Amino acid sequence: MQRQNAARRQAKSFITKTSVMRHEVNERKTMLLAILIGIIVVALLLAAAVPMAYFRWKQQRRRQWFQTPFPPEWTTILEQDVALYRVLPPDLQRELQGHIQVFLQEKEFEGCAGFEVTLQVKLVLAALACLLLLNKPQEYYPTLRSVLIYPGAFLVNGRWRENSGVYEDGMDVHLGESWQHGAVALAWDQVLHDSRRPRSRQNVVIHEFAHQIDQHKGFSEGAAVFASADQAERFARAVRREFEHLRHEVDDGIDDVIDEYGVVSPMEFFAVATEAFFTMPEELRRFHAELYNCLVNFYRLDPASWRDANGNQ
Numbered sequence: 001m002q003r004q005n006a007a008r009r010q011a012k013s014f015i016t017k018t019s020v021m022r023h024e025v026n027e028r029k030t031m032l033l034a035i036l037i038g039i040i041v042v043a044l045l046l047a048a049a050v051p052m053a054y055f056r057w058k059q060q061r062r063r064q065w066f067q068t069p070f071p072p073e074w075t076t077i078l079e080q081d082v083a084l085y086r087v088l089p090p091d092l093q094r095e096l097q098g099h100i101q102v103f104l105q106e107k108e109f110e111g112c113a114g115f116e117v118t119l120q121v122k123l124v125l126a127a128l129a130c131l132l133l134l135n136k137p138q139e140y141y142p143t144l145r146s147v148l149i150y151p152g153a154f155l156v157n158g159r160w161r162e163n164s165g166v167y168e169d170g171m172d173v174h175l176g177e178s179w180q181h182g183a184v185a186l187a188w189d190q191v192l193h194d195s196r197r198p199r200s201r202q203n204v205v206i207h208e209f210a211h212q213i214d215q216h217k218g219f220s221e222g223a224a225v226f227a228s229a230d231q232a233e234r235f236a237r238a239v240r241r242e243f244e245h246l247r248h249e250v251d252d253g254i255d256d257v258i259d260e261y262g263v264v265s266p267m268e269f270f271a272v273a274t275e276a277f278f279t280m281p282e283e284l285r286r287f288h289a290e291l292y293n294c295l296v297n298f299y300r301l302d303p304a305s306w307r308d309a310n311g312n313q
């Protein structure tokens with residue numbers, strides 16, 4: 001009987017020990033789970049906080065650059081070499097100066113084929129590129145890193161669609177080129193020629209940076225970048241109609257304020273229509289009123305109302 005009691009005590013003590021051990025293992029598991037959840041929560045918070053802090057820091061830095069006083073000698077260069085700067089209303093001139101300061105800080109300028117990049121080169125390019133950014137929330141061409149500048153026309157190897165619609169492979173002479181992978185290339189002699197001439201109709205910098213906006217937003221591929229679906233639909237309709245109209249004009253040998261190169265594709269049409277919008281706005285408004293109004297909505301600017309100190313466009 002005594003032996004039986006001892007065995008029972010031993011069994012009871014074993015059961016108690018086992019349940020204590022089980023309890024300890026469960027506690028450890030719970031603690032590990034809590035630590036793991038804690039680590040995941042901290043990682044998620046960091047993943048959200050770091051980009052937000054970076055974004056805020058970037059915005060603050062941009063604000064500082066934007067507000068830096070614009071050197072008077074820089075203004076002189078703009079007045080001499082950028083005809084469109086002279087016709088801008090004073091508030092837009094001030095805004096453009098701010099954007100130029102940000103653009104110069106954020107983008108690389110690289111001289112190619114022995115070309116030397118001077119302050120004049122940087123200012124003219126930045127002014128024309130930033131003209132397209134006026135009067136709306138800014139993104140400063142987020143995918144663009146470098147502007148490559150050649151002294152004159154340069155050769156590019158690739159596949160090209162001619163105005164006739166025929167594709168050709170091989171080397172082609174270019175005055176400008178916009179790539180999706182972060183670069184725009186330009187021929188300086190053409191840039192300066194277009195920039196100095198009022199009502200130039202063509203402007204290679206405006207053309208290539210219109211492509212940059214388009215490539216980023218996917219506008220010519222149908223992305224809605226307008227304030228309303230109604231505006232987007234109106235623009236798509238106007239572009240389709242004007243694109244077909246330009247094709248017929250080119251076939252019939254009729255000259256238009258929109259460059260005939262626009263018949264190559266909707267993407268090129270958007271780029272040449274943007275050139276006409278900024279450099280021949282009154283003519284574009286007169287002969288292509290709906291397209292002009294759509295571009296006013298798109299760029300949130302009305303270049304037909306711009307005049308220089310003498311009242312000239």
Ligand SMILES: [Zn+2]
Binds near residue numbers: 207211268271
């Ligand atoms: Zn183009």
